Amino acid sequence: MATEKAKKEDVKKESVKEMSGEPINGVRKVEVVVPIPILSEYSVEELAENAAIIFEKGVWPECVIAALQSKGISKTTVDNAKSIIDDFMNREVM
Numbered sequence: 001m002a003t004e005k006a007k008k009e010d011v012k013k014e015s016v017k018e019m020s021g022e023p024i025n026g027v028r029k030v031e032v033v034v035p036i037p038i039l040s041e042y043s044v045e046e047l048a049e050n051a052a053i054i055f056e057k058g059v060w061p062e063c064v065i066a067a068l069q070s071k072g073i074s075k076t077t078v079d080n081a082k083s084i085i086d087d088f089m090n091r092e093v094m
Contacts, residue, residue, distance in 0.1 A: 041075045042078065042081075043074065044073065047078070051063070063089060067081075067084050
């Protein structure tokens with residue numbers, strides 16, 4: 001528990017940086033730095049192999065492959081794949 005608390009304090013220290021200059025009306029400016037999480041990308045094959053787990057019921061591996069290949073995608077995030085596959089599965093057939 002003590003280690004977890006120390007880690008949180010380290011994050012707080014790294015996330016807030018004091019700005020240069022004199023305090024204005026007793027208030028010192030600070031800049032808050034928020035780390036942006038990096039989303040993992042997966043290959044078309046990885047997404048297709050796990051279609052039953054990742055995507056809604058009825059999305060077959062072949063659908064994953066066809067949808068992503070139709071957009072020329074070889075690697076993408078799960079959220080982007082879901083969006084592309086949803087559009088692919090719901091598009092009008094002529």
